[in-house]
Amino acid sequence: MVATRRMVLFGGLGAAGALVVGYALWPNGRIARLDKLDAKPGEKFVANWIKIGQDDTVTIVVPHCDMGTGIYTALSQMAAEELDADWSKVRAEAAPADTDFANGAMIEGFALNGMQVPAMLKGLAANTFRFVAAEITIPGAGYAPQITGGSAAVRFTGVNAMRVAGAATREMLVKAAAARWDVPASECTTAHNKVLHTASGRSLGYGALAGDAASYSPSSNPPLKPKSQYTLVGKSIPRVDIPQKVNGTTDYGLDTKLPGMMYAAVRISPVFGGKLKAVSIGDVANRRGVHKIVKLDDAIIVVADRFWRARDGAATLHPVFDNASNGTVTSADITATRVRALNGDGLKSDLKTGSGEDALSQGKLVEATYHVPYLAHAAMEPVNATALYRADGTLEVWAGSQDGLSARNYCAEVAGLSLDKVTFHLRPLGGAFGRRLPGHYNFLEYAVKTAMAVPGTPVKLIFTREDDVQHDYYRPNVMSRFRAALDTKGMPVAWVNDYAGDEGANPEAHIVYGIPNQAIRAMQVKTHVPTGPWRSVEASWHGFFIESFVDELAHAAKADPVAYRLALLKDAPRHRAVLKTAAARAGWGQPLAPGKARGVAIFESFQTIVAHVVEITVSPDGTVKVDRVVSAVDCGNAVNPDGLKAQIEGGIIYGLSAALYGTITIDKGAVVQANFPDYEVIRIADCPQIDITIVESDAPLGGAGEPGVPPIAPAVVNAIFAATGRRIRELPVRLSNLSSSKKAASL
Amino acid sequence: MTIRLKVNGVEHELDVEPDAPLLWVIRDDIGLTGTKFGCGIAQCGACTVHVNGEAQRSCVTPVSSVEGMEITTIEGLGANGLTPVQQAWIEHQVPQCGYCQSGMIMAVSALLKANPHPTDDDLANAITNICRCGTYPRIRAAVRDLAKA
Ligand code: FES
Ligand code: FES
Numbered sequence: 001m002v003a004t005r006r007m008v009l010f011g012g013l014g015a016a017g018a019l020v021v022g023y024a025l026w027p028n029g030r031i032a033r034l035d036k037l038d039a040k041p042g043e044k045f046v047a048n049w050i051k052i053g054q055d056d057t058v059t060i061v062v063p064h065c066d067m068g069t070g071i072y073t074a075l076s077q078m079a080a081e082e083l084d085a086d087w088s089k090v091r092a093e094a095a096p097a098d099t100d101f102a103n104g105a106m107i108e109g110f111a112l113n114g115m116q117v118p119a120m121l122k123g124l125a126a127n128t129f130r131f132v133a134a135e136i137t138i139p140g141a142g143y144a145p146q147i148t149g150g151s152a153a154v155r156f157t158g159v160n161a162m163r164v165a166g167a168a169t170r171e172m173l174v175k176a177a178a179a180r181w182d183v184p185a186s187e188c189t190t191a192h193n194k195v196l197h198t199a200s201g202r203s204l205g206y207g208a209l210a211g212d213a214a215s216y217s218p219s220s221n222p223p224l225k226p227k228s229q230y231t232l233v234g235k236s237i238p239r240v241d242i243p244q245k246v247n248g249t250t251d252y253g254l255d256t257k258l259p260g261m262m263y264a265a266v267r268i269s270p271v272f273g274g275k276l277k278a279v280s281i282g283d284v285a286n287r288r289g290v291h292k293i294v295k296l297d298d299a300i301i302v303v304a305d306r307f308w309r310a311r312d313g314a315a316t317l318h319p320v321f322d323n324a325s326n327g328t329v330t331s332a333d334i335t336a337t338r339v340r341a342l343n344g345d346g347l348k349s350d351l352k353t354g355s356g357e358d359a360l361s362q363g364k365l366v367e368a369t370y371h372v373p374y375l376a377h378a379a380m381e382p383v384n385a386t387a388l389y390r391a392d393g394t395l396e397v398w399a400g401s402q403d404g405l406s407a408r409n410y411c412a413e414v415a416g417l418s419l420d421k422v423t424f425h426l427r428p429l430g431g432a433f434g435r436r437l438p439g440h441y442n443f444l445e446y447a448v449k450t451a452m453a454v455p456g457t458p459v460k461l462i463f464t465r466e467d468d469v470q471h472d473y474y475r476p477n478v479m480s481r482f483r484a485a486l487d488t489k490g491m492p493v494a495w496v497n498d499y500a501g502d503e504g505a506n507p508e509a510h511i512v513y514g515i516p517n518q519a520i521r522a523m524q525v526k527t528h529v530p531t532g533p534w535r536s537v538e539a540s541w542h543g544f545f546i547e548s549f550v551d552e553l554a555h556a557a558k559a560d561p562v563a564y565r566l567a568l569l570k571d572a573p574r575h576r577a578v579l580k581t582a583a584a585r586a587g588w589g590q591p592l593a594p595g596k597a598r599g600v601a602i603f604e605s606f607q608t609i610v611a612h613v614v615e616i617t618v619s620p621d622g623t624v625k626v627d628r629v630v631s632a633v634d635c636g637n638a639v640n641p642d643g644l645k646a647q648i649e650g651g652i653i654y655g656l657s658a659a660l661y662g663t664i665t666i667d668k669g670a671v672v673q674a675n676f677p678d679y680e681v682i683r684i685a686d687c688p689q690i691d692i693t694i695v696e697s698d699a700p701l702g703g704a705g706e707p708g709v710p711p712i713a714p715a716v717v718n719a720i721f722a723a724t725g726r727r728i729r730e731l732p733v734r735l736s737n738l739s740s741s742k743k744a745a746s747l
Numbered sequence: 748m749t750i751r752l753k754v755n756g757v758e759h760e761l762d763v764e765p766d767a768p769l770l771w772v773i774r775d776d777i778g779l780t781g782t783k784f785g786c787g788i789a790q791c792g793a794c795t796v797h798v799n800g801e802a803q804r805s806c807v808t809p810v811s812s813v814e815g816m817e818i819t820t821i822e823g824l825g826a827n828g829l830t831p832v833q834q835a836w837i838e839h840q841v842p843q844c845g846y847c848q849s850g851m852i853m854a855v856s857a858l859l860k861a862n863p864h865p866t867d868d869d870l871a872n873a874i875t876n877i878c879r880c881g882t883y884p885r886i887r888a889a890v891r892d893l894a895k896a
Contacts, residue, residue: 068844068880238840245845246833248781248821252846255780263775288764306763308771380785380793380846380879430783430846431879465786642840646885650843653881676790676877685871687883 050079050165056193056207058085060162063095065402066241067429067436068650069705070643071154073239077639078158081232082166082225084190085206092240094404094426154639155607155701167222169213176212177204227637236642241428253400253427256386256460262291263307264450264461265314268299268442268471271669272528274321276300284313293317294453301450307462326528326669334666335371337525338479341500342369347521350505359494359517363485366556368549370482371730372541374664375475375534376671378679381430382468383443387451388458389415395422395451399444400429406438414448433654434533440473469679470671473532474664476502480545484515490557491567493517499545500524502531506538511546512575512604513568529666535654536709539605543710544659544717544731547601551718552727561600561718562588575602578609578632578695585693586613586630595619596627599719601711608635608702610648612715614688618723622739626656626688626716634695635702644704645692651708652690657681659713660733750810754779755823765811770794772810773820781821781849785877792876795850795857796820802857821849824856831896832856835889843880851876855890864894 051059060076072092080090170190177195178185181202189196194203227234244250269275279300285293289309294301300319304310341347385399395415401407401424408424415422429436447461463471478501485494494517497509505522534540554564562583569575579602583589588598595617602611615628629652638644661680665672673679717728720738728736750767752759754777761776768787773796774780785793787806794806797819825833832852835841842848851874858865858873865873870890878886 245842246836248849431844650881684883
């Protein structure tokens, strides 16, 4: 995948004589358009990602959503660092959902790193593709230009855009000041939003220079600061979004308020793909506040003047859905499709090294099969959207999305409107974890269709928690079988991995361990259950599979699980350093109280390596309590170390909820679970103590939001094995009865 | 029928059903949206408010049951500047997406009023609110600090 055109840095005189610096592919006309779209009075665009106000305020325009990961702070730190901005004058705000703010830098990041464009970027609205085809075309892939996912914001947008734009802008401001003072630019320095000429004791603020600087072209490769000169990057600067999050003023999608707004509640076909056949409305239409009942293809929606009235009305309806021949499907049927795939001849080779599978005869065979269930995202804010369709054929939508621009395009497609008729207001997200990525917009579809049924009336459509759990796009259900051959010293000479699930082959199945003969095969087995990215995506299952099986190999070899991994990581010095750090800090090998045990796992995802050592207690009744998680993480250089730690903590806890409790099961074609009692998650009482060490390296910047997830589930099951001698190969842990295990019973 | 609610010291006369959930009345009738909806069945705590100083999950509270009582929401909690709990939340950089935090802060504030020096166990027993972003370790650290005060 190669971007056929590259983003270029450009600069020039913008509207009203402002300096404009930005990344673009069609420079002409773009600057004035940016000003028109987003500059407030007194502000001018200095870069796509930077605005400088006359009052010296530096606003970083972030082409990503705020879903809680702290990227508004981290990205601003990166831009402000190179710009030598005064942090107290830096603000961050969301970019408008417009193609001029399309985040090409991220797409380019994937391309430049020689990486496949991730699956989540594919399959977008045709509208988007047409509109931006002239910009960046990635053959065979769709385009999601403001996407927030793939733990990519800081490592791609930050590195490829924020830093460069900051540095280029700084350079132009220096040139402008030097010209005013008639001194060589080389004599000027910058600090705290000012250009300084120390020899003459003069200084000028950035706001005062922005206009002048417009006459200079930004260099395409502005010099970036060496790490040794950083004053902002690498510091745990408090997050810019937190003050509004402790006093209830952050305006999430759910909090949208419009004059005359109505509320909508939805009853969707419980069986995915089912169509509405009939409905008895009864007296619902006459209930207090009920305004309209909207029948859609696969849902029925009640619009009322208050949400609870809409919700109670919807709950009273008796819709009948035709189940599209999926009305009898159960989880057992789905499991059977995976078993058949692994035993059939439909597996496709993804990787073969050495003599592959043939090498299985070269040593002692070890075999194991693992299985992970479907999972819902269950972000704290149930998905929702507010839409207003006007009689003049325009549409306005307010919602949280992980890609504002694609959300706008999607709404336009649903409404059958051209893009210019649609405005999308991106709201902060009460969590997302992949749920609100492009291609997963059922809440937008229902909101737009409902709004079109009540022209002129804004409608806020809210999924109840039950809707949110039962109409998600689930983490795939995957089964993975391993076979390995161990030589006389217990080291693997062959590694054979076959897996089958809702997706086909994933590079996350490729192992870092040095094993001479490998064969990896995969098969996609689709079901009627819709699936999508879930925090750490493919790494969430392959991390569990691989790190469980390597642990099994270590035990088969009667080796210490840490030493065994280190021996297999001879050529992976960063992995070794991370693993050793976590093990040392956790006191690996030191005795523990009876009933307690440790487990370890290490996994790289999104260019970040994370090792977890967990300490657990298994009670005589089989209950597993995770007491402590000691982690080491190498993401290159942490932009905001405390922010990185927060993300790893979050990843651990999200992954732990899934490992211990999470499962979405299917019965009669529909999701069985509905709300937190049957989709249980970690709460404070079962949250472990967490201790994270950051291992710095000079590797390219890695992600933060997701890499904490993959190694937590295997670390837990590896610890359970150490405690009980029982190997859990199917998640979640709570489904395994550990009380009958010998060791646990004797505790 | 008319329901009289006193929210953050302000009296409201509302024409709503007696069984209307307090959460939605606070949000949609009174217009205070700091209180959040997470589950609707008293499981997650996102909707926690104070009723006569005690934490209550407003999604399952019929408005008629709190008539005439002192109801406080997140907007009322810090009306005279940030409370020590809110300050500790900033100090420990607790929120991520922030969506659960109104409820967390209301629940923890009520706990600290009843028990100014809670242990980790007291906290775990009293606070069953859900945070999907996983801010629990920071909540624990913040409450440890507050318990010392
Ligand atoms: S919304 Fe009330 S407890 Fe969850
Ligand atoms: S901060 Fe996101 S749910 Fe708690």
